[in-house]
Amino acid sequence: MSLIDILTMRNELLLTILAMVLLIIDLNLNHAQKSRMIPISIGLFLVVTLIGFIPQPDKTLFGGMYHTNGLVQLMKNILNIGVLIILFQSVGWLRNPANNSKISEYFFLLVTTLIGMNFMISSGDFLMLYLGLELATIPVAALAAFTHFNTKSSEAGIKLLLSSALSSGILLYGISMIYGSTGSIYFDTIGAAYANVPLQVLAFIFFFTGMAFKISLVPFHLWTADVYEGAPINVTSYLSVISKGAAAFILIIVMFTVFKTLAPAYKNMIYLVAVLTMTIGNLFAMRQKNMKRFLAFSSIAQAGFILLGILGTNKMGMTSVVYFVLVYIFSNLGAFGVVAAISAKTGKEHMDDYDGLYLTNPKLSLLMMLSMFSLAGIPPVAGFFGKMFLFMSAASNGYYWLVFIAVLNATISLYYYLLVVKAMFINKNEQPIATFQSDGYTKIGLMLCALGIFILGFASQVYEFINGLTFGI
Amino acid sequence: MNILTLFVVIPVLTVAGILFTKDLKQSRMVSAIGMTLQLILSAVLVYLYVTERQAGNMAPMLFTFDALWFPALNIHYAVGVDGISVAMIALTGVVVFAGIFASWRMEFLSREFFISLILLATGVFGFFISLDLFTMFLFYEIAVIPMYLLIGIWGSGPKEYSAMKLTLMLMGGSALLMVGILGIYFFSAPAGGQLTFNVLEIAKHQIPIEMQRFLFPFTFIGFGILGALFPFHTWSPDGHASAPTAVSMLHAGVLMKLGGYGAFRVAIYLMPEAAHEQAWIFIILTTISVVYGAFGAIFQKDLKYINAYSSVSHCGLVLFAVLMMNQTAFTGAVIQMISHGLMTALFFALIGMIYGRTHTRMIDEMGGLMKVIPFLGVVYVIAGLASLGLPGFSGFVAEMTIFFGAYQHVDLFHRVATIVAVSSIVITAVYILRVVGVLLMGPIKDKHFLHLEDANWYERLSTITLVVGITFIGMAPLWLSDMINFSLAPLIAKLATIQLPGM
Numbered sequence: 001m002s003l004i005d006i007l008t009m010r011n012e013l014l015l016t017i018l019a020m021v022l023l024i025i026d027l028n029l030n031h032a033q034k035s036r037m038i039p040i041s042i043g044l045f046l047v048v049t050l051i052g053f054i055p056q057p058d059k060t061l062f063g064g065m066y067h068t069n070g071l072v073q074l075m076k077n078i079l080n081i082g083v084l085i086i087l088f089q090s091v092g093w094l095r096n097p098a099n100n101s102k103i104s105e106y107f108f109l110l111v112t113t114l115i116g117m118n119f120m121i122s123s124g125d126f127l128m129l130y131l132g133l134e135l136a137t138i139p140v141a142a143l144a145a146f147t148h149f150n151t152k153s154s155e156a157g158i159k160l161l162l163s164s165a166l167s168s169g170i171l172l173y174g175i176s177m178i179y180g181s182t183g184s185i186y187f188d189t190i191g192a193a194y195a196n197v198p199l200q201v202l203a204f205i206f207f208f209t210g211m212a213f214k215i216s217l218v219p220f221h222l223w224t225a226d227v228y229e230g231a232p233i234n235v236t237s238y239l240s241v242i243s244k245g246a247a248a249f250i251l252i253i254v255m256f257t258v259f260k261t262l263a264p265a266y267k268n269m270i271y272l273v274a275v276l277t278m279t280i281g282n283l284f285a286m287r288q289k290n291m292k293r294f295l296a297f298s299s300i301a302q303a304g305f306i307l308l309g310i311l312g313t314n315k316m317g318m319t320s321v322v323y324f325v326l327v328y329i330f331s332n333l334g335a336f337g338v339v340a341a342i343s344a345k346t347g348k349e350h351m352d353d354y355d356g357l358y359l360t361n362p363k364l365s366l367l368m369m370l371s372m373f374s375l376a377g378i379p380p381v382a383g384f385f386g387k388m389f390l391f392m393s394a395a396s397n398g399y400y401w402l403v404f405i406a407v408l409n410a411t412i413s414l415y416y417y418l419l420v421v422k423a424m425f426i427n428k429n430e431q432p433i434a435t436f437q438s439d440g441y442t443k444i445g446l447m448l449c450a451l452g453i454f455i456l457g458f459a460s461q462v463y464e465f466i467n468g469l470t471f472g473i
Numbered sequence: 474m475n476i477l478t479l480f481v482v483i484p485v486l487t488v489a490g491i492l493f494t495k496d497l498k499q500s501r502m503v504s505a506i507g508m509t510l511q512l513i514l515s516a517v518l519v520y521l522y523v524t525e526r527q528a529g530n531m532a533p534m535l536f537t538f539d540a541l542w543f544p545a546l547n548i549h550y551a552v553g554v555d556g557i558s559v560a561m562i563a564l565t566g567v568v569v570f571a572g573i574f575a576s577w578r579m580e581f582l583s584r585e586f587f588i589s590l591i592l593l594a595t596g597v598f599g600f601f602i603s604l605d606l607f608t609m610f611l612f613y614e615i616a617v618i619p620m621y622l623l624i625g626i627w628g629s630g631p632k633e634y635s636a637m638k639l640t641l642m643l644m645g646g647s648a649l650l651m652v653g654i655l656g657i658y659f660f661s662a663p664a665g666g667q668l669t670f671n672v673l674e675i676a677k678h679q680i681p682i683e684m685q686r687f688l689f690p691f692t693f694i695g696f697g698i699l700g701a702l703f704p705f706h707t708w709s710p711d712g713h714a715s716a717p718t719a720v721s722m723l724h725a726g727v728l729m730k731l732g733g734y735g736a737f738r739v740a741i742y743l744m745p746e747a748a749h750e751q752a753w754i755f756i757i758l759t760t761i762s763v764v765y766g767a768f769g770a771i772f773q774k775d776l777k778y779i780n781a782y783s784s785v786s787h788c789g790l791v792l793f794a795v796l797m798m799n800q801t802a803f804t805g806a807v808i809q810m811i812s813h814g815l816m817t818a819l820f821f822a823l824i825g826m827i828y829g830r831t832h833t834r835m836i837d838e839m840g841g842l843m844k845v846i847p848f849l850g851v852v853y854v855i856a857g858l859a860s861l862g863l864p865g866f867s868g869f870v871a872e873m874t875i876f877f878g879a880y881q882h883v884d885l886f887h888r889v890a891t892i893v894a895v896s897s898i899v900i901t902a903v904y905i906l907r908v909v910g911v912l913l914m915g916p917i918k919d920k921h922f923l924h925l926e927d928a929n930w931y932e933r934l935s936t937i938t939l940v941v942g943i944t945f946i947g948m949a950p951l952w953l954s955d956m957i958n959f960s961l962a963p964l965i966a967k968l969a970t971i972q973l974p975g976m
Contacts, residue, residue, distance in 0.1 A: 404652045407648035425622060
């Protein structure tokens with residue numbers, strides 16, 4: 001390995017440099033100049049994102065611990081785009097006087113956790129996977145407790161930390177059993193040696209449970225609502241979109257490579273978890289009135305749909321999962337972006353506060369409606385295509401009843417998504433949220449979401465491109 | 474550009490145009506221009522279609538256009554029309570046109586209203602031109618979802634409840650449909666063959682009978698919910714009663730026909746064996762729809778509810794005819810769809826206009842309207858007579874054809890079902906004549922009614938368009954049935970070849 005090979009890790013390296021640079025610049029700014037961090041950070045991150053699109057040859061480093069290929073690069077790019085949108089959307093909140101002194105910490109922590117996720121997706125063995133996972137989790141806990149003067153926020157940080165610690169423990173236990181029974185931690189070696197023996201099945205279950213915590217699948221979802229509600233809204237959107245997406249990416253890669261021989265054994269389990277996750281997520285979401293909690297539970301239900309693609313166990317399945325996550329990032333960030341914009345200006349987060357929003361803020365309401373339709377899977381917006389392809393991949397394996405349950409759940413979810421639409425468009429309100437203008441960054445962030453929601457579905461090239469990189473069992 | 478694609482492009486451009494308008498005057502003008510173009514285009518399509526057929530073009534679908542959309546899944550944007558879809562497109566063109574003029578004074582959020590209305594129409598047009606199940610499903614859902622806003626924002630009565638009920642029930646229907654369509658897709662070709670969503674391609678291949686048995690109920694009920702199949706019809710009366718006039722017109726007139734058309738084009742055409750086996754269950758259900766809807770209408774006092782229940786009855790008749798599976802009944806089903814579409818749209822338009830004047834829809838509170846608003850009164854009588862099947866109007870032709878077709882089955886079960894269904898004609902006469910008697914004749918109950926004004930020019934335009942359609946079909950039914958008959962040939966040929974296990 002020559003020194004130049006290190007450049008294969010360009011995403012991670014660039015992000016690390018970015019994190020350092022941000023800290024150094026911050027040292028040289030006095031209190032009044034802190035807000036300059038915003039354009040600097042976003043500009044630099046934009047550069048990193050763009051560099052990610054330069055093609056790169058497939059390569060393996062450190063004897064197989066780290067690898068990269070077209071698919072991995074694509075996943076990293078998807079996450080980068082998501083984070084970029086979140087950065088745009090956070091500006092309104094960061095400019096609040098209370099957060100002004102901590103602007104660079106926010107960017108630093110966000111970039112650090114992204115480094116962890118990139119390592120996680122690129123991992124070629126369980127050690128790297130675990131390191132990446134931890135690196136991704138701990139800064140998020142700090143972010144969740146970002147507004148530490150707010151009790152709920154501190155509580156969210158502690159809860160996230162504790163539940164992550166527990167899930168990491170479970171995950172590690174699973175990994176140790178895998179190592180114990182196969183004698184290796186490398187994906188390739190394990191994949192070849194894995195068999196349907198009790199200890200290895202048990203190891204898989206522990207591993208899956210650990211990951212299920214991260215993706216907040218039922219019954220490991222209980223931390224989600226409190227953490228999502230307590231954390232600052234932009235951190236919540238990060239948790240529900242980027243964290244979840246990254247974990248789903250690595251989960252499907254591992255399921256399709258390391259545990260592929262177990263596929264016949266784990267199908268029933270995933271079937272059950274999928275049904276539970278969709279249904280329970282939906283039932284809880286229906287009763288939520290706080291927008292953050294509402295989106296938290298709806299994102300639990302969305303995670304259940306991802307499992308349908310994993311059950312597809314074929315190329316179509318993986319393509320549909322990656323595609324769905326991509327679409328989901330745009331739709332969910334659209335919703336979170338609107339909630340964040342309103343919260344930054346007025347501090348209101350309750351669904352009843354949204355009554356009559358269309359008459360005062362039509363553009364925000366329209367974007368919110370599009371996002372809701374996209375999350376519910378209503379055409380012609382992208383969410384329809386995302387869900388449809390997931391259903392197709394499950395149906396390709398003959399899971400018609402599961403598809404039926406899933407579509408029924410999509411219909412139930414439509415009910416509560418429509419409640420938001422109803423509040424904005426139909427309900428009357430004596431004192432609606434006054435008309436306001438968001439700052440330019442937030443507008444860009446929202447525009448990007450709207451564009452994505454509109455274009456991703458019709459542009460079949462996106463799907464084809466993803467399909468060219470994926471693989472099945 | 475392909476002429477059929479224009480049917481989607483024009484409404485989308487109209488919507489884009491409305492976005493730039495400022496007030497009611499401008500937005501209704503843009504909508505009117507767009508939908509007039511669309512109506513003209515429908516007429517041109519009918520003309521082109523007929524000339525093409527007379528020139529001897531025997532292809533099952535004309536004006537086809539096919540573009541690969543998602544290569545990996547073999548999803549196409551494939552369009553094409555036969556006589557049945559041409560007829561449905563013409564119907565939609567007429568009803569949407571009339572609907573725009575019926576909502577000429579939509580003051581509240583007028584821009585948004587016309588946008589939603591035309592989006593709905595886009596979905597319907599798209600559905601009828603699609604040959605690919607994927608795009609068909611896509612357009613189907615596009616047609617359903619604007620209903621929520623249309624009823625929820627501009628509706629009356631318990632509008633939020635009705636809107637939610639309607640949307641969720643129809644989306645539940647599309648849940649069933651989704652399973653059906655995906656199942657059809659994965660068995661659309663022999664093992665190892667290229668899977669496809671294209672209806673014509675799938676029809677060439679026989680879906681395994683076990684799969685048909687599983688998928689047929691999903692598909693048929695999925696479409697049936699939209700066609701108000703008993704017991705899934707409950708969204709229909711509430712939805713129609715709460716919806717604003719133009720939406721009721723479009724929904725009862727066109728959207729419910731998506732159900733009948735889909736049941737016919739997808740469920741029966743692609744899975745004839747299972748249809749044959751399971752038809753008896755659905756014949757029972759549709760017979761109940763027909764009779765129950767008619768009885769329901771008798772006991773209602775609200776004009777809109779009366780018409781909504783009568784729609785359940787008439788749309789039930791469409792599904793009933795489809796399940797009879799012979800040429801005559803199929804022809805009857807299509808004519809009934811067209812006829813009912815025009816008739817019910819006319820009814821809802823009139824109810825809206827009467828309500829706009831009297832501010833009530835309760836028949837008890839009205840009376841003698843014929844004396845003060847003779848134009849609307851006469852048109853109401855025409856609609857009523859057409860609805861109860863008076864010869865000379867479209868309703869007669871449609872119902873006659875259906876019952877003739879149904880009676881061709883010689884076994885006891887079909888005969889009984891037919892006779893029961895026929896009884897609905899009598900019940901229909903009861904509720905229609907009762908309404909006409911109370912509403913239009915008799916003394917004027919409220920002296921405010923003495924000062925009512927008769928129809929304006931736009932109301933006249935809207936209603937006359939529909940009346941012309943109804944009488945045209947009533948007077949020259951052969952013209953329409955010729956167009957349909959030819960297109961039924963492939964289906965009839967397919968039905969003739971099916972082998973039933975154990976027969």
